[in-house]
Amino acid sequence: MGGMEAHFAAEGLGRAVGDRVLFHGLSFELAQGETLAVLAPSGSGKTLLLRLLAGLDPLPAGSVRLDGRPQEEWPMPAWRSRVVYCPQTPPSLPGSPADFAAEMAGWAARKERPPGDAGALAREWGVAGVWDEPWRKLSGGEAQRAALAIAVASRPDVLLLDEPTSALDEAARDQVEERLAGTTSLWVTHDEAQAERVSGRRLRLLDYRPAGQAPPDESPPAPSTTGRGAADQTTSDPAPATHSTAEPT
């Protein structure tokens, strides 16, 4: 509400795996420079939520907007160069973090939005020593910081962070939290104390899970978008019918 259009906004998001609704009717708004802490235990669908926002999975319900423009109106690579998802565990890529940063600078969507100096950020975070080492030789914490440095340095409008400090010790964690203060981000964590430190606002993912299991004929259609062998489904109904029963408790 209010006079200012939100920088990044989601409305009526929902997601189910098979018949199981993980969350539905989820909405939020994010102003420029604001961090929203998403409190989500594992298994709550946090990764699936971030994948929707990043455009890695089709939206089964609801909409996501950046600067008022819905996701489906953006060329997807351009959207993803602005709304950057950083997975909890970076994959084991071939080559080194430096190689990956260089590869990325050559992508078409990056012509408009050239990435900044991830190496410098890595130095700041104390992982300069492994910047030119193969990813598979990096420890969990080093890989997490290297991947995070690449994502942050890419100058996104919005960062989608999935437990970004889960593999870090306290000192490294504080460094990362300090550096990320003031970036527009969705910060998924299961740690109340961290949510307190990084943001004044909370979104509890479990609040958007239908209370109890709704009778089958009333439960919203559950478009499955994951799982091998599942049919391709991109269509879906809009807001779930049981929306009103899922107010935050």
Added chain:
Amino acid sequence: MNGGVIEIGWLGLAGAAALILVNAAASVALKLGLGKKLAVASLRTVVQLLLLGYLLVPVFELGQPWLVAALGLVMIAIAARESLRRAERTYRHAWFDSFATLFVASSVTAIFGSAVLVGVEPFWLPRYFIPLLGMLLGNALNGISLGIDQSLRELDEGRGRIEARLALGATWWEAVRPAASGAIRNGMIPILNSMSVVGIVSIPGMMTGQLLGGTSPEQAARYQILILFMIAATVAMGTVGAVLLGVRRIFDDEHRLRVERILEG
């Protein structure tokens, strides 16, 4: 044209079948459990090749272009099916993609080779065209098989690597290129290997056949060189085409990797 080949009678074939008893003996002695497989494979060899021999008689004798085309299409269809048979993973329309790729790759090379390189007139003359096409298909299907198998495996098991790129703004092609080029390389390695050792380790089947048929060794060698280069080109076209068509189908139009489109082979 040739100096007369010594004909093989039925008795000769029966004698050759006796050689398979060596395999049978090995299977029994070492308990390999290959008895049934061996019997089926031997029987298929005999039936398929004899049938082919008889089938080729009218095609060769009638000399009708449409008969050559029909046989060619059947061969391509079978090769397309074979190219997918041993793969662990597949996807919808894989057969169609493989057929289209094999069709383009093998007919381009076979027609060019026959009409221009060898100078056969007309270019579809079955005695040249059919064996040529067969050799091209036999090799191209291996390349496609290896290429598709590896690229689908990488999309499935290496999903994180591809999505890490997508998540930072890569297009589907930018994200999949490292995986696709690895798979294409994998598909082309066998033919490159056999090109390196040909004549040193092995005398290839076609050259052996020509030598037995009375062709001079020098001419047989030239034919073999020609056919190897044709095979290499066909394998390259087929593998590149099949891998690109295949990986494209696992992405949707919004550059999303849809692993659920990868099916059990």
